[in-house]
Amino acid sequence: MPTTSPANTALPYDADALARTADAIAALTRELAALGWTPATSSNFSARLDERHAAITVSGRDKGRLGRADIMVVDFAGKPVATDQRPSAETLLHTQLYARFAEVGCVLHTHSRVQTVASRLYAPEGRVRLEGYELLKAFHGNTTHEAAIDLPVLPNTQDMPFLAAQVERLLDAGPLWGYLIDGHGLYAWGRDIAEARRHLDAFDFLLACELDLRTLRR
Amino acid sequence: MPTTSPANTALPYDADALARTADAIAALTRELAALGWTPATSSNFSARLDERHAAITVSGRDKGRLGRADIMVVDFAGKPVATDQRPSAETLLHTQLYARFAEVGCVLHTHSRVQTVASRLYAPEGRVRLEGYELLKAFHGNTTHEAAIDLPVLPNTQDMPFLAAQVERLLDAGPLWGYLIDGHGLYAWGRDIAEARRHLDAFDFLLACELDLRTLRR
Amino acid sequence: MPTTSPANTALPYDADALARTADAIAALTRELAALGWTPATSSNFSARLDERHAAITVSGRDKGRLGRADIMVVDFAGKPVATDQRPSAETLLHTQLYARFAEVGCVLHTHSRVQTVASRLYAPEGRVRLEGYELLKAFHGNTTHEAAIDLPVLPNTQDMPFLAAQVERLLDAGPLWGYLIDGHGLYAWGRDIAEARRHLDAFDFLLACELDLRTLRR
Amino acid sequence: MPTTSPANTALPYDADALARTADAIAALTRELAALGWTPATSSNFSARLDERHAAITVSGRDKGRLGRADIMVVDFAGKPVATDQRPSAETLLHTQLYARFAEVGCVLHTHSRVQTVASRLYAPEGRVRLEGYELLKAFHGNTTHEAAIDLPVLPNTQDMPFLAAQVERLLDAGPLWGYLIDGHGLYAWGRDIAEARRHLDAFDFLLACELDLRTLRR
Numbered sequence A, B, C, D: 001m002p003t004t005s006p007a008n009t010a011l012p013y014d015a016d017a018l019a020r021t022a023d024a025i026a027a028l029t030r031e032l033a034a035l036g037w038t039p040a041t042s043s044n045f046s047a048r049l050d051e052r053h054a055a056i057t058v059s060g061r062d063k064g065r066l067g068r069a070d071i072m073v074v075d076f077a078g079k080p081v082a083t084d085q086r087p088s089a090e091t092l093l094h095t096q097l098y099a100r101f102a103e104v105g106c107v108l109h110t111h112s113r114v115q116t117v118a119s120r121l122y123a124p125e126g127r128v129r130l131e132g133y134e135l136l137k138a139f140h141g142n143t144t145h146e147a148a149i150d151l152p153v154l155p156n157t158q159d160m161p162f163l164a165a166q167v168e169r170l171l172d173a174g175p176l177w178g179y180l181i182d183g184h185g186l187y188a189w190g191r192d193i194a195e196a197r198r199h200l201d202a203f204d205f206l207l208a209c210e211l212d213l214r215t216l217r218r
Helices: A015-034 A091-100 A113-122 A134-138 A160-172 A193-216 B015-034 B091-100 B113-122 B134-138 B160-172 B193-216 C015-034 C091-100 C113-122 C134-138 C160-172 C193-216 D015-034 D091-100 D113-122 D134-138 D160-172 D193-216
Strands: A044-048 A053-057 A071-075 A106-110 A127-131 A148-154 A178-181 A185-190 B044-048 B053-057 B071-075 B106-110 B127-131 B148-154 B178-181 B185-190 C044-048 C053-057 C071-075 C106-110 C127-131 C148-154 C178-181 C185-190 D044-048 D053-057 D071-075 D106-110 D127-131 D148-154 D178-181 D185-190
Touching: A015 A044, A015 A053, A015 A071, A015 A106, A015 A193, A044 A091, A053 A091, A071 A091, A091 A106, A091 A160, A106 A193, A113 A127, A113 A148, A113 A178, A113 A185, A113 A193, A113 D193, A127 A193, A134 A193, A148 A160, A160 A178, A178 A193, A185 A193, A193 B113, A193 B193, A193 D193, B015 B044, B015 B053, B015 B071, B015 B106, B015 B193, B044 B091, B053 B091, B071 B091, B091 B106, B091 B160, B106 B193, B113 B127, B113 B178, B113 B185, B113 B193, B127 B193, B134 B193, B148 B160, B160 B178, B178 B193, B185 B193, B193 C113, B193 C193, C015 C044, C015 C053, C015 C071, C015 C106, C015 C193, C044 C091, C053 C091, C071 C091, C091 C106, C091 C160, C106 C193, C113 C127, C113 C148, C113 C178, C113 C185, C113 C193, C127 C193, C134 C193, C148 C160, C160 C178, C178 C193, C185 C193, C193 D113, C193 D193, D015 D044, D015 D053, D015 D071, D015 D106, D015 D193, D044 D091, D053 D091, D071 D091, D091 D106, D091 D160, D106 D193, D113 D127, D113 D148, D113 D178, D113 D185, D113 D193, D127 D193, D134 D193, D148 D160, D160 D178, D178 D193, D185 D193
Parallel strands: A148 A178, B148 B178, C148 C178, D148 D178
Antiparallel strands: A044 A053, A044 A106, A053 A071, A106 A185, A127 A148, A178 A185, B044 B053, B044 B106, B053 B071, B106 B185, B127 B148, B178 B185, C044 C053, C044 C106, C053 C071, C106 C185, C127 C148, C178 C185, D044 D053, D044 D106, D053 D071, D106 D185, D127 D148, D178 D185
């Protein structure tokens, strides 16, 4: 059980909220690892703590064995807060969403086989069009399968500020719950952990269907 | 343990029967969720309580974590009974089967990848012909693999009364244990929960084989 | 714990041996069910008890929930012994192997997706040639990957004596650890349960590789 | 709990270190078996004990049920040490890596479907080129997805000294964390068990993506 010790009161965030959030992220991460969506210690996961901080997975840990100690706090510039642990190189891609949208509560980044293959295949077109599926209703704001969603595919780069700027341009263009990076995987988000997971599951499922149909319709 | 309290005696259904049925539906649902057949909180499951009521999953819940409290009662017009919980929009597709066939005891609706892909692929033909499989004997009434079964594929729509009317026309045409909806998934049913599950498993397995053979025989 | 009661002493087989064997079959069956190799209550499994009896799964049970009570005794003509339970229609395909080969200790019949698809695809050729795989060494008697194995594919029929006669012809032709039936699945056997399982796993794995290579090499 | 008995002090290796290492190998092996990467008792796994000994899985055991007693000690010529258990025929392919590289701490050899199919498919080219994937950063020494890695594919043979000599030639050519053997599977290694597992996971994932893209881009 988390307790608020005197030491904790000096922290710029609520230590109890961090404990609860870290447990929730760790539990979700173990579930996604069991699906094979975090190969070779890849992927990272975060949730908003307050209007200036997010909890995020520490870089390089085995995602199938994650515990509370594998979650750290960063500010919305992606800098570690009150810790000497190292966040993922891609932390900025999480925090830019919290900084821009007050309603974003959780960001999930995974590397499933389907996501990685789709990102390579659709990179030349720069997007995957998803239409005709009942499951499009899983995305917050969609109420019918008659909607179509374009999932953007960004070129990969190790230059995170450049990549974050590309994402900002996507976000300028309209409502979005996720994007792919070529050869890399998926970012998906939502207003809370449950919604981010629902969006992640829906994107992965729909990409899997698209890949199958591409093979079968040939 | 369920008990029949004085309050319960005022209910138009047997509260003990509901408790037993809800536990059985929740257990089945968790199994199907573990197979990945209920992505993004989709899918819904029901079982007959009596000649006027069915128990059905509440809309939008995570199917991998379902408990007794996630199951509600509806009448055969699909209206909630003695609850303010919201049933799935597709409740009518369940209850029309209970209303029409006294022997139907359970209706299962899932969204597996195989079911969704097959529904898209075979929608133009309006059916999937299944023949030459020993597993055709899994369907109640079939005693040989020499039978052929046509699994109908209906166009998708958000207009449930219209969709239900399309299903009635299918049911008029002859014996049936399931149908697909384009881009959506499978409905399967049986005389009890075990038989509905057997029919569901058989349809999914046979659709998977058909998809594989379509790729391999090209 | 099994005990040899006076009643048991009248049985034509060793009740303790049955209890041990039934537990082993049930445990193996639950493992194979978890792999999805027994869809829709299909598949059946047996092990030799003595020179006249085998233990075999009762027909139609959910293979993921099998316990000792779901295993019965048959003689080598496939007839139930000291029970009124009903064995699978395919019992004769098990017992003919025990009757013919004193060294056969276990027969496993499964319906995996790979087995069923391969059986349909290779039925016109009547066999699947397996060669070039290290895993060919998994079959008792093979010491090198340079061997080639032909896995026969028999036409399906509901006429078990006819099917059993076809199998006898295969067995006349030379050493064999398994065969496919078109649209139906795989029979595999071994000198004990562990070896039968190893042969089953090897056949399924090699068939899966063959299907993948057929798609990829096209 | 391991204890250092007087008998143990006569062993040429640290019995406590063996106990800890054996438990770690057995746990890892059960995880890989659950993924289906060790079909039909295939595959073998080892970790360095000291500058002259390694712990390795005993040949032919069911990898899903491995315990401490299924791990034995060999020297770097591949000979059993202080045991009459039989090591795998392929032990030399493990120990040559420990003998040559002081920093190698763990060698993993698996037979996944993806690895086996890729080995057959790319054998004529003698290598699989892996490029354009973020996950290339999982390999120790790589810091960018812009690197390309060639995973060599060796012809299969039952002549282990010959095969080991082929591997030596590969190792002469430059840094390497793994290779395939045609029709057989993958060898991957690392400085410790966690790194070897990360390299193994990354190779399998990237091979899976390559196979999918080969089908989808056709």
